[in-house]
Amino acid sequence: MPRTTAVECPGCPPFRALTFDALGLIKGIEARGKEGGVPKVVERWGDPDASKCVLAASIDDRKTDPLLAVARKSGRVSNLHFSSPVLVVPGQIEVEVLNPLNGELSVTVSIVNSGSARPEDDAIVGLHLFRRQRLELTSRSCTLLTCTTKGNASIRSVEMTDSPADSGALKTWSVCASGNISCSQVDGSESYAIFGGKGVEVNMWDLDKCTKIWTGKPPPKNSLGIFTPTWFTSATFLSKDDHRKVVAGTNSHQVRLYDVSAQRRPVISFDFRETSIKAVTEDLDGHTIYIGNGSGDLASVDIRTGKLLGCFLGKCSGSIRSIARHPELPVIASCGCVCMHILHFGKLFFAGMALQLASQLVLFLGLDSYLRIWDIGTRQLLSSVFLKQHLTKVVFDTNFTEGISRRVRECGVGGANNVMVLEVKHSAADSTLHEAQSIGEVQSADETEKLPTKRKKSSKEDRGSRKKASKVKDGSKKLKSKKRSKSLENEFADDA
């Protein structure tokens, strides 16, 4: 009998995420509907152009006036006001460069490389859009931290005025003398940053004073006297409030926990599978991390003990490039070649959902061009979206309700290139937004009473049965895959 794969995708709670890919496209993905929404690509900004390949992205998803910063291969950081997609079209950004008169809300920053010549050699690897400083400053400017492969880090503030970007770099410094930076991360309070890379130990910088406050130390040689060269591929802070605990993944498939206040060597270090770790993301609870590797395995690990909690199985065939944890929903997303920013849900609606669901969303992107959405509690694949290109990053947009997004799109479509017009529309949208929320309150009260109970039942059942099954399965699968990869290695032992 032919076995069939009716992939039961339970669908996911409503969310909104943005993915960035190798052709420089930005895609907005939304799941609608209270129960079992199927995520779809709802927006596509930009024209496919390989020279505009997105390298890094950062989002500030405030309630009002959210901002998105995108670093492209051509060596420019473009700043998008993403509630108005009109301004996001890369073609227009180029126009702005040529014609300084219409550089409105979006800003293009050209990063001048001091020293090295071509931007291809010194690509941007880290980008962070500051939230804290934005609050203090006027709403028409923002602050960015960028870091390039060669270790040139800089903080610059960008005025989003009508005049072209005058990107005065506030501070510039060099993170490393030699080696290549491949990961950088800014902590929750936005006063510390970590950098790491090939030949560069994890090091922490105080962003206010621009001083290095801590450097990691490689683990000692092993019992055979073999020293594995330093090569960090990903790093993250373990929790939002605490900048002292850092998790890093290495090219030699090791995951390490550093405690800055304790010692320079890793506190815990363990191996995960056989290919290099490509993405590490922390959970909100401060002790769970999600790791993804080069052959498409995604797992959650309790970092306090280094024990594997479970793997996310979902036919993921390509390297995992980016993992995003939804700040409220129990969902993660991952991409083989994709990155996502997950957007917030509307508050009222969300509160209802959150009460009912104990699980959470994770997104991840992979080189196999899929964006996958998982439930954290059950480790069940909720949905996957095929996005055609090699993906590079994913972020959640957390301020998302169905009503809002629709309105934003309308205003985006109608919005002229004029700041005035746009702003009027914004305020109009805001007022209608409030109305909608108050109306939505009544509705969502009903809905949350009815619908989520259903959800609760099914998810509970699922979880109960699945947990058992997944435990058994995980064990056997792990064994199998180990065997397989070993045999693969043997095969190529001659070649290498």
Add this chain to the structure above:
Amino acid sequence: MGGKRKKGESEGMEGDNDSKNNNKKMKQKSEILPSSVKNKEKRSAVHAKLKHQKKVEKRKKLKARDAAEKRALELGEEPAPKQIPRTIENTREADETVCMPDDEELFAGNDADEFSSILKRDRTPKILITTCRFNSTRGPSFISELLSVIPNAHYNKRGTYDLKKIVEYANNKEFTSIIVVHTNRREPDALLIIGLPDGPTAHFKLSSLVLRKDIKNHGNPTSHMPELVLNNFTTRLGHRIGRLIQSLFPQDPNFRGRRVVTFHNQRDFIFFRHHRYVFETKESKQSDSKGKKAKDAKGESIAKEKVVARLQECGPRFTLKLVSLQHGTFDTKGGEYEWVHKPEMDTSRRRFFL
């Protein structure tokens, strides 16, 4: 039992409708499953009888269909459309990654990929063929045949160099691809195709290799540029593999050479064949008919124009199956895979990736 069957058959002769009804009744009555009979002799007898019945029915059905078609043709009607057999391929599971011709992102992606400079003829392909460290018997002869198939291919001994070093060397010498033939127990069993300078790396399992000298009536290829046929590469991954293979061959075939290299994908297996073809005007039969019957001139002239294409296989023949596709050049430790086959992906016989 025997008596019953006879009865059923005799009734079947009376009319179609009746026989159908009777057959149904019969089945209900004589539904003795062979598996429920415990005596082996009886069981095999029941089984044989069932089989025979089925065969007879099938033949009857075929005959009736042929007759109906003939009748339709005679009456000048449209014959009933031919039934298409259900195969694993045409009942393939729906796959959202199958490429559509109107997909603008696909073409933009193709323009930007690693092979576009070769396929647009900005670079001419130059291939380095090498082996694993130990190589004997069928390995070298397979390589010598590959050299005759792929134009502008060069063989270098592997020595004890690391593959990463070889990639570096080939980059310096401006090769566009590397093919590594891996042998195990003196039998080629894997093929690694590395695109240069920045990937990708495809790892294939190689099986059922037949060398030229083992093919009956084989031809010998000329040095003309071959034509390339790539069949059934439908999905995104398939397209990428297709383009990787395409980039091994020069993009200007010489049609005078009448030489064709085929990569045919069927159920994720890629079949390689190498042929020479010829267009022949069939004259032998016409001369026969001339000598025997001396028909009218019109018929002859029409018959003369009839051109028949004939194929001659040149070899080698082999089958490839994709194991993994890696982003970038060969790097087993830190590499990122675009696609790896995992056992959990084998959920159905009808799910294909290329």
